[in-house]
Amino acid sequence: MSWKYDVVVVGSGIAGPIIARNVAKAGYSVLLLDKKPAIGSPKQCAEGISIRVFDKYDIPYDKRFINREIYGAKLYSPGGYELELRYKEVSGVILERKVFDKMLAHYAARAGADVLARTEALDVIRQDGKIAGIRAKHEDEPVEIYADIIVAADGVESMIARKAGINTYAPPHEFDSSYEYEMLIEGFDPDLIHLWFGNEIAPRGYVWVFPKDEDRANVGIGIASDHPETAKYYLNKWLRENGIPSRKILEINVGVVPVGGFVKELVKDNVLVVGDAARQVNPMHGGGMAEAMEAGTIASKWIVKALEEENLSLLQNYTKEWWETDGKRLEKVLKVRRVTEKLTDEDLDLFIQILSGADAEKIASGDYAEVIKALLKHPKVLMSRRRLSLLKELL
Amino acid sequence: MPERIRVVVNEDRCYLCGGCAGVCPTLAIEVHASGWEFFQDKCISCRICINACPVGALSAEPLEVKE
Ligand SMILES: Cc1cc2nc3c(=O)[nH]c(=O)nc-3n(C[C@H](O)[C@H](O)[C@H](O)COP(=O)(O)OP(=O)(O)OC[C@H]3O[C@@H](n4cnc5c(N)ncnc54)[C@H](O)[C@@H]3O)c2cc1C
Ligand code: SF4
Ligand code: SF4
Numbered sequence: 001m002s003w004k005y006d007v008v009v010v011g012s013g014i015a016g017p018i019i020a021r022n023v024a025k026a027g028y029s030v031l032l033l034d035k036k037p038a039i040g041s042p043k044q045c046a047e048g049i050s051i052r053v054f055d056k057y058d059i060p061y062d063k064r065f066i067n068r069e070i071y072g073a074k075l076y077s078p079g080g081y082e083l084e085l086r087y088k089e090v091s092g093v094i095l096e097r098k099v100f101d102k103m104l105a106h107y108a109a110r111a112g113a114d115v116l117a118r119t120e121a122l123d124v125i126r127q128d129g130k131i132a133g134i135r136a137k138h139e140d141e142p143v144e145i146y147a148d149i150i151v152a153a154d155g156v157e158s159m160i161a162r163k164a165g166i167n168t169y170a171p172p173h174e175f176d177s178s179y180e181y182e183m184l185i186e187g188f189d190p191d192l193i194h195l196w197f198g199n200e201i202a203p204r205g206y207v208w209v210f211p212k213d214e215d216r217a218n219v220g221i222g223i224a225s226d227h228p229e230t231a232k233y234y235l236n237k238w239l240r241e242n243g244i245p246s247r248k249i250l251e252i253n254v255g256v257v258p259v260g261g262f263v264k265e266l267v268k269d270n271v272l273v274v275g276d277a278a279r280q281v282n283p284m285h286g287g288g289m290a291e292a293m294e295a296g297t298i299a300s301k302w303i304v305k306a307l308e309e310e311n312l313s314l315l316q317n318y319t320k321e322w323w324e325t326d327g328k329r330l331e332k333v334l335k336v337r338r339v340t341e342k343l344t345d346e347d348l349d350l351f352i353q354i355l356s357g358a359d360a361e362k363i364a365s366g367d368y369a370e371v372i373k374a375l376l377k378h379p380k381v382l383m384s385r386r387r388l389s390l391l392k393e394l395l
Numbered sequence: 396m397p398e399r400i401r402v403v404v405n406e407d408r409c410y411l412c413g414g415c416a417g418v419c420p421t422l423a424i425e426v427h428a429s430g431w432e433f434f435q436d437k438c439i440s441c442r443i444c445i446n447a448c449p450v451g452a453l454s455a456e457p458l459e460v461k462e
Contacts, residue, residue: 035428044412120428156417157426172418177449225418225447232450254449256414276417 001143005029008147010121012039015275015292016153017104022300024112035120040101044255046210046218047095057293065100067212071191077352078198078345085357152273161273170261172226179231180220184248204341259283266319283337284364332366400440400455404431408452415444
């Protein structure tokens with residue numbers, strides 16, 4: 001089989017269907033493919049996302065994929081200090097990604113895109129020194145998909161961009177290994193997400209409880225991927241040490257998340273890389289859905305322009321615009337990650353005590369200069385040369 | 396030179412999450428919808444994948460070096 005489209009998008013997670021939808025809306029032919037037999041399954045996610053993305057990226061607020069509305073977050077330090085951030089209004093939601101991803105693909109299809117599950121991209125097709133399309137397999141049937149523009153939205157594996165010659169390599173320290181149970185759990189305010197920090201709890205990362213129901217949550221962990229112990233080991237240890245019964249497990253979710261190493265060149269000729277494949281994830285908390293939507297929006301804008309003006313060199317503007325906007329912000333967040341991973345358990349206790357909830361939110365989003373300046377004046381920071389120099393790295 | 400290894404998967408532990416393929420510097424692992432695949436000729440024996448697997452599904456076997 002051999003097909004021809006204006007655009008082929010590999011991977012129907014978050015970034016892929018946003019691009020397919022936007023490009024189809026502009027009237028171009030696009031094929032969105034995913035190797036999964038059921039788009040969205042299994043999930044590899046804690047499913048938390050800001051309430052702002054629905055308006056911003058024109059996604060319906062559909063109760064079929066919203067498990068629970070969330071009003072804030074609670075952070076726990078290793079010594080047991082707590083920091084609560086609670087809004088009057090809904091600040092985020094816990095999705096049902098199996099439904100959400102499938103619906104995003106549905107919106108793409110409704111806008112005019114073709115969508116094909118259980119279709120795995122195997123390699124790029126090279127012709128006359130150019131990349132002419134994708135060699136794929138639908139079930140066991142080989143398919144050649146020719147396209148003017150190829151989008152690699154294939155998640156952490158990032159195989160298609162690499163086969164097209166885009167360098168998406170990042171060192172192992174720039175990834176988190178994650179393990180998660182969707183399980184019954186009680187005793188945590190189900191209106192907040194809960195995060196535990198500590199070098200013995202989750203080296204470089206954190207443990208999370210993201211409530212999907214009054215008594216059910218995604219309970220997971222991320223740790224530095226170059227750590228010799230497994231994420232699974234640390235999560236089970238945390239559950240055991242906290243006496244949390246873990247015999248009501250509905251799902252086990254596994255994944256590796258990029259937390260740094262944003263890809264420099266996001267475009268090579270007619271190939272673009274987006275989302276986890278481009279390592280476009282918040283390095284502090286490992287959330288990448290909103291980032292994938294943002295990058296997908298920028299990429300689709302330039303894809304449409306390039307097709308309209310029949311000028312593929314316009315695609316380079318995606319790299320430029322992403323780096324000037326979200327890339328710049330995420331670089332700042334990466335700086336914070338590099339500092340926080342040097343904090344001792346004592347430091348964590350101190351910062352959780354002296355920071356306000358609003359401060360913590362600013363730090364995680366990259367807008368932290370004022371918070372850091374204020375911290376530098378705190379007596380317990382002033383007294384420690386190490387703490388001072390760590391914080392100064394951020395200014 | 397690090398010891399040359401063959402990376403082996405414990406299929407009963409593996410979730411086909413794709414993480415090992417993502418961290419491998421040389422595309423020596425591919426994770427298909429239907430299974431995990433290793434390409435010995437591309438592997439540089441760095442062991443990054445073994446550390447990164449969230450469930451410890453990967454291990455190393457020494458590779459016989461033919462002189
Ligand atoms: C345990 C865990 C918890 C997380 N929690 C959160 C959270 O709470 N909030 C948040 O915002 N983010 C979270 N993330 C990160 C988030 O899941 C990702 O950043 C997001 O899914 C990235 O979207 P994407 O479109 O780039 O890639 P993905 O959603 O990974 O989609 C990529 C798709 O490409 C397909 N694919 C791959 N290779 C091929 C191929 N060769 N051919 C065809 N199809 C292919 C895959 O099957 C997949 O469907 C979490 C990640 C993990 C692992
Ligand atoms: S990282 Fe582990 S669980 Fe994931 S695909 Fe590789 S071997 Fe399997
Ligand atoms: S040992 Fe290194 S090169 Fe070999 S498969 Fe693992 S990550 Fe790839």
